[in-house]
Amino acid sequence: MRNALLIAGRELRSYLRSPLGWIVASAMLLLDGLLFQVGAMGGAKLSAQVLADFFYYASGITMIGAIALSMRLIAHEREKGTLVLINTAPIRDWEIIGGKFIALFTFIVGVTLLTAYMPALIFVNGKVSVAHILVGYGGIVLLAAAAISIGLFASAFARTQVIAAVLGAAILGVMLLLWMAAKVADPPVSSFVLALALHHERQRAFMNGVLRLDNVVYYVAVTYFFLLAAIKTMEARRWR
């Protein structure tokens, strides 16, 4: 675990010292603010609906931010030749992947939490429950974990950042659009496909402040699956 935290610490500092980290954080916050003002606050709505809309937009932006940064986690190091330092150190594959995941997860969650003033603004002219806010953020955090693990797998698999970005976006896109596939399928396949969709039904409950165990288990399972795939890919690429 010590090695995973060492890798996480170095990775996290690299976001704060490179323009890319600041650019992605600024862009995420700017878009969150604009969409909150124009989309969520637009028109006469109930406070709970404003909050649900805010979480809808914020979840999409968080996913894009997670994929944009996750493509570089392994592939960038492979391209730059710095992966050799880690590969030739007595570190386990899970520590490398775990460290990378912890770093980006911490960064994305940190940036997402900086949007907390927006739900707080609803209290000025409206009323929402704190639990609704917490559950909504919980959904975004779980979605971010799943998106980062998908991006991390793509980054471990691909030789370049560009390929990693395309692969990560493709997997994420397919998982997002599964609800559309479910529409054209017959039961029970449609129910199964719909259950696999990353955002549609799963996030709707969180957005409305409903915490359901099956949704939590789903995101944890997706994250675990892709992290495991990333570890196995790393193992195959690192030592052959």
Add this chain to the structure above:
Amino acid sequence: MPRLFLSPTNPKRAAVIEIQALTKYYGDRKAVGPLSFSIAKGEIVGLLGLNGAGKTTTLRILACDLLPSSGSVRVDGLDVVDNPDDVRARVGYLPDHPPLYDEMTVAEYLLFAAKIRGLSGAEARKRVDEVTSATALRSVRDDVISTLSHGFRQRVGIAQAIVHKPQLLVLDEPISGLDPVQIVEMRELVRNLRHEHTTLISSHFLSEISETCDRLLVLRDGEIVASGTEEELSTRLLEGGSIIVTVRGDGAHAKRLLSSIKGVRSVEVGDGAHRGGVTTLRIDAERDIREDACRTLVLADIGILELTRSERELESIFLTLARPEGRAENGARA
């Protein structure tokens, strides 16, 4: 093509590297092997070969960055396939491009490199102080790596390889791309490391590492075609060759005397002869006549300023051994 195997590892000293029948294939293409050699504790050994000879592949296998296809590779008695993490802890590896994080300072980077090799915080900080001194990096230890010159970047690369006090140091072309002053400094640095580490250095220039290494292994098409000291290889292969002598005076008397030595084919006055009261002579001989030449000139009271084997000849030893036959023929046709 000749194969020369001289000066084997000293059997009295424990072998840090033992390689037996190592092969490495990339798909159907053989990159290395069958390769067998051993290196004793404290030795500095040079791995010489042209591009594609298998040097980097061999070094990557030793650093546990590549899996061998077959054969046995042991570092300090540990098999690289069975105990990769234990081997990694014992090896310091500098690849051909130093693996540096540009946004970190030198001290931060070395601290990170030390900690991921298992050193505790206090130990790592102590070692960072020691290696920045040993590699003359103190003046830049708080500088960001992206601002460093190529020479300093190579030094940081070596510092990260030795920061955990590895028994085996594997350096892949550490002198490549350095200017003449940096080359001299790098040689000095590597020589100073011999007290603490067994070192394997690769290069494709004989002159770059012949002064630094105790022994040379010449690699061609993934196999060792010669091993021994530079002196042994040159004596055996050249059986004489060219010698450069710089003497005081106009050189006419020296030329006559040197021409009379048995085995001398020709003596020519070099370019820019008799400049500043000294003359450079190039002697072509069918045997090593350095001792005879020296004795003859001293007895004749001729001042000798320099007597050395031609560097061109040293490189030709290497090319003779390392160049694949196909490439030699192509070169001849061209």
